Amino acid sequence: MKFMIQSYGTQQDYDGMAGKSTGTPAWSQEDFAAMAEFMTKFNAELKASGELVETRGLAAPVHTRRVGPGALVTDGPYAESEEVLAGYWIVECDSFDRATEIALRLAECPAPPHVRAAAYADVRPIDEGVPPEPEP
Numbered sequence: 451m452k453f454m455i456q457s458y459g460t461q462q463d464y465d466g467m468a469g470k471s472t473g474t475p476a477w478s479q480e481d482f483a484a485m486a487e488f489m490t491k492f493n494a495e496l497k498a499s500g501e502l503v504e505t506r507g508l509a510a511p512v513h514t515r516r517v518g519p520g521a522l523v524t525d526g527p528y529a530e531s532e533e534v535l536a537g538y539w540i541v542e543c544d545s546f547d548r549a550t551e552i553a554l555r556l557a558e559c560p561a562p563p564h565v566r567a568a569a570y571a572d573v574r575p576i577d578e579g580v581p582p583e584p585e586p
Contacts, residue, residue, distance in 0.1 A: 452503060452542045452576040453549035457556065459536035463565060464510035474564050484560035492555060496541060501552065503540035540576070549573050 462472045469476045496502035511534045543549055553571045561569065 451545070452540060452578065453546070454572075454574050454576055455539040455541060455549065455553045455556075456535055456572045456574065457537050458533045458570065458572075460532045460534070461511045462532075463536070464512075466562070466565070475562055477562060477565075481560065481562055488559045492559070493539075496539070496552065501541045501543045501548075503542050505537070505539040507537040508535060546573070546575065549575075 462474070465472045465476075466474060467477045467482060493502060493505055496505075514534070539552075541549055541552055543552070550573050553573045556571050557566075557569070559566075559569075
């Protein structure tokens with residue numbers, strides 16, 4: 451069964467990782483290096499176990515466009531919501547519980563305390579096809 455593990459961030463988080471002070475302390479080079487080392491190891495372990503299907507980090511929200519009804523196009527970030535999808539993993543594993551165990555390991559990722567305190571991830575099953583029509 452496949453699952454998507456989604457991590458979230460804000461433009462302020464992206465700015466902090468780029469070394470900009472945004473009312474909260476900017477990430478140090480050591481903070482960023484520790485996070486990168488953790489993610490590299492985390493992804494390598496998932497790949498070695500055969501559970502990693504795909505993973506990607508996404509560009510900062512400021513580089514986003516939202517398309518809506520009537521060909522409405524809005525540049526990000528959006529006033530309606532500060533948090534946006536920052537990255538994801540597609541994993542294939544035996545159960546929702548196993549996918550949740552994998553996601554819980556993300557809490558071990560080094561980051562400045564104010565970032566760790568607000569971090570979370572969602573785990574969602576992936577529908578692999580259209581469900582069959584109900585019988586009349």
